[in-house]
Amino acid sequence: MPKNQPKKNTASSKNQLPNQLIIAYVFLLLYSISCFVPLFNAMDYDAPRWLYMSLVNMGALLFIFKNNDFFQAFQLGKKARIYLFALVGFFVAGCISMIVAINVSESLVHLARFVNVIIAFFCVFTFVRKDPTSFFTLACRVAAILVIFYGWKALYYFIGNSGIARTDEFVTAFQNGFSNINIYSAFLVIQIPFLMYGIIYFYKWWKYISGIAFVIGL
Numbered sequence: 001m002p003k004n005q006p007k008k009n010t011a012s013s014k015n016q017l018p019n020q021l022i023i024a025y026v027f028l029l030l031y032s033i034s035c036f037v038p039l040f041n042a043m044d045y046d047a048p049r050w051l052y053m054s055l056v057n058m059g060a061l062l063f064i065f066k067n068n069d070f071f072q073a074f075q076l077g078k079k080a081r082i083y084l085f086a087l088v089g090f091f092v093a094g095c096i097s098m099i100v101a102i103n104v105s106e107s108l109v110h111l112a113r114f115v116n117v118i119i120a121f122f123c124v125f126t127f128v129r130k131d132p133t134s135f136f137t138l139a140c141r142v143a144a145i146l147v148i149f150y151g152w153k154a155l156y157y158f159i160g161n162s163g164i165a166r167t168d169e170f171v172t173a174f175q176n177g178f179s180n181i182n183i184y185s186a187f188l189v190i191q192i193p194f195l196m197y198g199i200i201y202f203y204k205w206w207k208y209i210s211g212i213a214f215v216i217g218l
Contacts, residue, residue, distance in 0.1 A: 020070045024127040027060045028135060031124060032142045035150070035187065039179060046179050053116050060123035073126045080125060087118045136197075141206060143194035144213040150177065151188055151216035188217050 037052045064073050076084065094111050101107045128135040157174050164170050171181055178184040195217060198210025 018070065020067045021130060023063060024130065025135075025138060027056065027063065028124065028127055028138060029142065030056050031120065032139065032146070035146065035177065039177075050113055050116060053120065057116060057119040057123060060127075061119065064123060064126055071126050071130065073122075076125075084118070084122065087114075087121065091115065091118065140194040140198045140202070140210070143191040144198055144206070144210045147188055147191045147195060147213040147217040148209070150184070151213070153177070155216065192217055 031053075034049055034052055034056070037049045039046075040048050064071050068074075091111065091114055094107070094114065098104055098107045098111075153176065154174070161170065161173075174181070176184040178187065192214065195210045195214040198206060199214060202210055
């Protein structure tokens with residue numbers, strides 16, 4: 001009698017990530033590294049990064065719509081719907097406020113940026129909910145790399161200019177890579193919870209990297 005042949009590809013097929021999920025990882029990475037887009041001394045200082053975000057949003061939306069059977073993008077939970085409706089409601093209120101706006105063109109620019117925020121939330125949420133644990137782990141590791149890179153720039157600058165008084169000129173001369181020193185500081189601060197997670201739950205090298213980033217970030 002013929003023996004039952006083992007299914008060789010069963011285990012590997014179960015462990016293989018879907019192509020859609022791999023591409024979703026790439027999009028999440030593209031969102032995370034928007035801070036590396038140079039400012040190009042633009043008149044509107046944040047314009048290059050908002051343009052970058054718009055292009056990533058367009059690509060992410062097209063990818064989601066093309067693979068909607070996999071992502072089920074429009075089957076949102078109650079909390080996600082409430083948050084999305086709140087964002088849209090804020091946008092509508094902004095449109096109404098333009099009636100009495102002093103500078104309509106400036107209002108349109110900010111509303112367009114807010115639309116970018118809404119689309120980015122929709123895309124990132126759609127990606128993350130397919131595999132929250134893996135996406136969160138990726139976000140924590142990216143956060144560690146970003147904090148080490150940008151935090152070390154500040155430490156190196158302060159060490160190299162330790163003899164200069166901490167004046168406005170000292171802060172202004174620091175090339176932080178952001179349009180504003182407050183945005184730079186906030187960028188580092190909001191990464192701290194991700195680094196704490198890495199210190200507690202990661203193993204081996206990533207635990208040490210998260211710890212180093214935590215100290216540099218502080």
